[in-house]
Structure formats: C-alpha cells, structure tokens
Amino acid sequence: MAAQPSRAELTPDFDEPVYVISVAASIAGLHPQTLRQYDRLGLVSPARTTGRNRLYSVRDIWRLRRVQELSDEGINLTGIVRILELETEVDMLRERIDAITEDQNSTALVVWRPQRRRR
Numbered sequence: 001m002a003a004q005p006s007r008a009e010l011t012p013d014f015d016e017p018v019y020v021i022s023v024a025a026s027i028a029g030l031h032p033q034t035l036r037q038y039d040r041l042g043l044v045s046p047a048r049t050t051g052r053n054r055l056y057s058v059r060d061i062w063r064l065r066r067v068q069e070l071s072d073e074g075i076n077l078t079g080i081v082r083i084l085e086l087e088t089e090v091d092m093l094r095e096r097i098d099a100i101t102e103d104q105n106s107t108a109l110v111v112w113r114p115q116r117r118r119r
Helices: 021-028 032-041 058-072 077-104
Strands: 054-056
Touching (some): 021 054, 021 058, 032 054, 032 058, 054 058, 058 077
C-alpha cells in the first residue's frame, strides 16, 4: 500500500500556476469575469496553458485579494495599479537591504599580519 502524500507535498508552490479561473475566482471570492477584467488591465497576469486557458498561482490569488481590498477602500483601478507597483518596489528594496545586511554580518575571518618594521 502506497504511503499517503504529506500536506506539504499537496500544497502548490507559491508561484506555481495550478488553479483554473473558476477555482481561483472561488478562492479569491470574486466572479470569474472580474478576474478576466483584472487580467486585461494588467493587475494580475496568470500563466497560460497551450490552449490559452488561464492558470493562477497562490501569489496571483493573493494579488487578486489585495486588489479587491484596495477597491473596497474606494481606490480606483489606476490608483490600485500604482499602489501595487510601489508595494512590489518596496519588497524588492527590502530584499536588497536584507542581502546587504546579511553580507555585512558575514562570519568571514580576516587575518591581519603586520609586517616587521625595518630598522
């Protein structure tokens, strides 16, 4: 008898496009037509199958929810596009800061050997 797969094995990677539009819409709490509109506007860009069907990742669904949050707050779609761009930029800058900080906190050993003074 084969072993049952673990929950981690069944959970898709954050960026792996696995959800068809109806499932993604259901998870995000939106109508599939809304997802198509957001795709046309460039708010969310799902992967495509060879048959041109949309496939959404967990990241895409997170983004759909974020768009809906901002829309519910009264922000228009142009404003939402700009906010998402800025949030992406902030995330990239934070990653760069983390990388620089990690480099500065390196455990590299530097050996200093002073040269003897000539008399």
